[in-house]
Amino acid sequence: MLGKTQFTNQQMLDWMGYVADLQNVTPEKIKIANLCGKKRNLLALIATHKRLLVFVDETQPNMLYKCWEAGYGDYEMYYGTGYEPSEMKHCKISDMMDDPISGPTVIFIVNENTRESMIFGMKNDNFFHGTVKYVGHEIRSVIMNKLELDIRDVALMVDAESVVIEASMIAYEGTIIAGERDEGSKRTMEENIDKFGVHNVEVVTDLSADTLSKFPTPRLAFIVAKKGEIKKDIESVLKINPKAKFIFWTLELDLLLEIKNTLKEYGIDVTEVMQITVSKTDQNSVFVAQPSPWIITGEVSE
Numbered sequence: 001m002l003g004k005t006q007f008t009n010q011q012m013l014d015w016m017g018y019v020a021d022l023q024n025v026t027p028e029k030i031k032i033a034n035l036c037g038k039k040r041n042l043l044a045l046i047a048t049h050k051r052l053l054v055f056v057d058e059t060q061p062n063m064l065y066k067c068w069e070a071g072y073g074d075y076e077m078y079y080g081t082g083y084e085p086s087e088m089k090h091c092k093i094s095d096m097m098d099d100p101i102s103g104p105t106v107i108f109i110v111n112e113n114t115r116e117s118m119i120f121g122m123k124n125d126n127f128f129h130g131t132v133k134y135v136g137h138e139i140r141s142v143i144m145n146k147l148e149l150d151i152r153d154v155a156l157m158v159d160a161e162s163v164v165i166e167a168s169m170i171a172y173e174g175t176i177i178a179g180e181r182d183e184g185s186k187r188t189m190e191e192n193i194d195k196f197g198v199h200n201v202e203v204v205t206d207l208s209a210d211t212l213s214k215f216p217t218p219r220l221a222f223i224v225a226k227k228g229e230i231k232k233d234i235e236s237v238l239k240i241n242p243k244a245k246f247i248f249w250t251l252e253l254d255l256l257l258e259i260k261n262t263l264k265e266y267g268i269d270v271t272e273v274m275q276i277t278v279s280k281t282d283q284n285s286v287f288v289a290q291p292s293p294w295i296i297t298g299e300v301s302e
Contacts, residue, residue, distance in 0.1 A: 006036060007055050007104065011083045012105075015292055019053055019078065019108045022235040035060060042174035043070050044196045052293035054107040061100035064107075066174040066197040068097040138278045139293060140166065146247060146295060147222060150174070154216040158207065158233060161189050162250070167222075168198040175216050178203045207236040220245040225255045230262050238266065246298040256294045268298040 007015075012032065020027045036057040045052055046067065073094035079089035083104055089096075091114050093109070120235055144166055149155065153171040157164045158179035168176045172268060178201055180186035186203060193201050200213040203209050212218075221237045223230075237244045244270060246264070248259045260270050277292040 002291055007034065007083060010056060014085050015055070015080075015106050016053060019088075022078065022108075022109070023051065025051065030108075035063075041168055041198045041200050043067070043072075043232040044169035044172045046070075046072055046111075047169070048077070050110065050112055052109045054109065055108070056101055056105050056107060057100050058100075058273065063101055064093055064099065065097045065165075067093050069195075070197060072109075072111075073097065077111040078105040078110075080108075081108075095277065109272055112225050139276050139290065142276050143222070143247075143295065144170070145219065145248070146297065153220075154218045156207075156212070156218040156221040156237060157223075158221070159185065159226070160222055161185060161192060163222060164189065164201060165198060168201045169196075172200060174200060176201045177212065177215050177218060179205075179207050181205055207233060209236060209239040210241045212236065217241050218244060222247045223249070225250040225252075225259055227252075227255060227258075230255070230258055234262060234268075241298050245300075246296075248296040248298075249294075250295050251293050252289055253294075256296065259296050263296070263298040269301050270296060270298050281285050 012034065014029060016027050026112070030051045030053050030102060031045065032053050032055075032259055033042065033045050034055045035042060036055055037059050042054065042063065043066070045054075054092070073092065075093050076090075077093050077096070078088040078090055079096060080086055080223070081103060090104070091299070140162060143163055147155065147167060149167055149170045151171055151173045153174040154175045154177070155167060155171065155174075156179060156252065157167060161180075164176055164178045176198075179187055180189045186205060189203055193203070201213055217240055219241070221233070221244055223233050223246065230248075232248065237246070246263065250256055250259065256273070260273070263270055273294065273296050275292055275294050277289065279287045279289045282288050297302060
């Protein structure tokens with residue numbers, strides 16, 4: 001069994017001071033991430049911070065390879081080992097991508113060209129497709145806005161593959177529970193989790209209270225509505241969080257009406273119903289409309 005690595009607060013502060021002096025910057029310009037024995041989304045942190053100080057251990061031996069695979073191989077890196085500050089190797093991530101992490105390790109990643117902001121609506125070409133047909137990325141950006149996720153949030157997302165990936169990058173210190181009841185969609189979800197290195201995603205194949213109770217309690221549920229499942233999905237969520245917020249997605253008008261009526265049946269106020277329409281020109285300058293989904297938001301009455 002692997003030993004437990006635990007940096008103390010003082011050790012992390014000492015390393016912070018060391019790299020701040022090394023870079024001749026003030027400590028507030030450095031983001032700290034302690035990944036020792038934790039499921040955290042490192043790639044999202046790299047994508048949104050110019051200077052990232054990472055504490056990691058043998059529980060993530062292939063971390064640098066994952067960074068290279070995600071396109072960060074040319075990023076500048078300082079690599080050190082041990083609990084106390086000592087000389088760090090200066091190189092690129094690609095130089096050490098094949099070296100497994102085997103103990104207490106400190107990695108300082110620098111990229112001045114990084115934009116310290118989160119971009120919603122990744123292009124669909126970035127995802128593994130498998131059996132999944134993804135929503136247009138412009139529509140997904142609106143969905144992400146409606147979710148209003150915090151970095152430590154916990155959310156349940158049902159049949160929402162690409163939304164899961166983007167949500168996990170925003171809630172990189174939280175947990176995204178991905179409900180995938182179709183085997184093909186489950187495989188595609190797992191392929192995307194591996195590709196993007198989002199270790200804060202937990203995949204489940206059913207929404208029973210016994211299954212969901214094994215994870216942190218979700219604050220909200222984003223559900224792609226399916227006929228015959230709406231009432232069961234609402235009941236499952238309310239069993240684990242009676243105050244949960246619901247956001248449903250559907251392309252079907254009859255399901256829109258069913259969702260609104262079912263939410264009211266369970267004492268959940270429908271706070272917003274919106275339809276998103278996106279039209280773009282094709283190569284012949286002809287406007288082509290994408291499918292226009294309905295998004296229904298509900299919150300439990302006080």
